[in-house]
Amino acid sequence: MYDLYFSPGACSLAFHTMLREVGAPFQLINKADVPEDDYAAINPTGTVPVLKDGDRYVREGAAIALAIAEAFPTDLLPVGVAGRSAREAMLFANASVHPAYSKLFFLAFNLEDGPVKTQALELAAARVAKLWAILDQRLETSAYVAGDALTIADIMLTVYANWGQFFPVDIPLGKNVQRVIADVTKRPAFQEALAAEGVTYKAAA
Ligand SMILES: N[C@@H](CCC(=O)N[C@@H](CS)C(=O)NCC(=O)O)C(=O)O
Structure with a gap:
């Protein structure tokens, strides 16, 4: 049984969705319900997501996705050579797109x-x-960001796209991006994760 520390609608929502997609047993812990000092002991950066896997805490989103994929093999993030494109797309999302949004949050x-x-x-x-x-x-020219199959990268990007509503600036999403968002948001696992976190999805609605 995993514990996933999350904040509603934050990047943790992607890994919450992944846990549901692969059928992993987990319980959700809202960071807001954990005293600040206790959470600092779990993750000194204070950020979500954190995945508790037995005695081990995994504190980076991409590492959490890899840990889940190792334990529950999935097309969302294939292991080995088959997963190269998916890993690159995941890291583009995690290390390029997410930090670009983080700047907006910081400034705001x-x-x-x-x-x-x-x-x-x-x-x-x-x-x-x-x-x-x-x-x-x-x-x-590609159905999904890593190729023909939907991967964790598409789910992560769909989560980030919903953050545009928090800023008084225009962040256009192209028609192809909107197509992928529509695919991800109609998945039962994504809808269940939104409902469990009490989040309304607004991007490209
Ligand atoms: N590099 C980390 C970044 C995590 C991160 O920035 N999480 C945000 C939510 S999307 C957060 O917890 N922000 C609250 C804060 O910085 O205090 C990862 O990818 O897991």
């Missing part, structure tokens, strides 16, 4: 309202939009 939470904040948010949003444009172009 830490700058005072005014023209400097507006300009900073617009610059950060342009970076996010550029990454979505790259993905949209890739999806012109």
Whole structure:
């Protein structure tokens, strides 16, 4: 039995969905229900997701996806050579797209309202939009971001796309990206994960 530490609608939602997709036994622990000092002992960075796997804590989203895939083999993240594209797409999501959104959250939470904040948010949003444009172009000739099959990368990107609602800036999602989001959001595991976290999905609705 895994424990997944999550915050509603955060990047943890992708790995929550993956646990449901593969049929792994897990319980959800909302970070907000854990005293701050206790959570700091679990993850000094204070971020979610964290997966408790027996005695072991896995504290990075991509490492969590790999740990789940090792224990529950899945086309969402095939192990070995077959999974090269899926791993690259997962890391593009995790290490390029997610940090681009993280800049937006940082600016939104830490700058005072005014023209400097507006300009900073617009610059950060342009970076996010550029990454979505790259993905949209890739999806012109590919069903999913890693090729013919849906992978964890598509689920992660679908989760991030929902964060655009939190910022007063335009982050366009191309038609191909919207097609993938539609595929992911109609999956029962994604819908169940949204319901369990009490999250409403708004991107490309
Ligand atoms: N590199 C980490 C980043 C995790 C991360 O930034 N999580 C966000 C939610 S999407 C978080 O917990 N933010 C709250 C905070 O930074 O205090 C990973 O990929 O797991």
